[in-house]
Amino acid sequence: MDTYVYKIGNNLYVNLTNRCSNRCTFCVRDEAHPFEGYDLWIKECEPTAQQIIDLIGDPKAYGEIVFCGFGEPTYRLGAMEQICDWVHEHGGKTRLNTNGQGSIINQHDIAPDLVGRLDGINISLNASNARLYEKLCRPIYPEMAFDSVLFFAQACKQNGLNCWFSVVDCIGEEEIAACQRLADEIGIPLRVRETIR
Numbered sequence: 091m092d093t094y095v096y097k098i099g100n101n102l103y104v105n106l107t108n109r110c111s112n113r114c115t116f117c118v119r120d121e122a123h124p125f126e127g128y129d130l131w132i133k134e135c136e137p138t139a140q141q142i143i144d145l146i147g148d149p150k151a152y153g154e155i156v157f158c159g160f161g162e163p164t165y166r167l168g169a170m171e172q173i174c175d176w177v178h179e180h181g182g183k184t185r186l187n188t189n190g191q192g193s194i195i196n197q198h199d200i201a202p203d204l205v206g207r208l209d210g211i212n213i214s215l216n217a218s219n220a221r222l223y224e225k226l227c228r229p230i231y232p233e234m235a236f237d238s239v240l241f242f243a244q245a246c247k248q249n250g251l252n253c254w255f256s257v258v259d260c261i262g263e264e265e266i267a268a269c270q271r272l273a274d275e276i277g278i279p280l281r282v283r284e285t286i287r
């Protein structure tokens with residue numbers, strides 16, 4: 091049976107899809123498989139919102155319900171919204187880990203849709219400019235991917251969403267500093283996370 095939810099620490103992670111608009115060189119899908127002991131490749135079909143809700147049970151039993159699997163969760167925007175609403179109705183907290191391309195994936199500005207639904211949004215920045223982003227993340231929409239990440243982050247900020255950028259430490263100190271300058275210009279915090287190998 092496919093793994094739709096998985097526990098790490100005190101959080102429950104939701105694996106809504108394996109689709110992604112990037113093919114990052116550092117993606118754990120290729121390297122760390124199985125990931126934390128879980129096989130996150132979906133072999134049968136993507137889960138419905140109700141299947142996830144049934145698997146969560148009591149959202150208060152976890153620190154956060156985190157949308158983060160072997161894919162980009164905003165491909166399943168409708169299901170994610172439904173689950174977020176249910177989690178909040180039942181006293182839980184939600185977070186999205188995203189590549190920030192949800193607005194081009196869904197062909198509209200999705201930030202307003204997320205208001206009141208997500209308690210935190212981690213946006214992978216990963217590079218300080220489009221050329222480096224393309225090299226590292228190998229997006230399927232190369233002409234617009236990096237700009238769409240910045241657009242999404244700014245839209246989240248304008249909509250009052252709690253968001254931050256993240257970069258993986260494998261990009262090197264100089265590039266991390268350049269990402270920090272970019273994040274400062276936009277006015278969004280930056281977190282550096284360890285590359286999973």
Ligand code: SF4
Binds near residue numbers: 112189
């Ligand atoms: S955006 Fe995330 S899931 Fe998609 S390829 Fe990059 S690391 Fe993997």
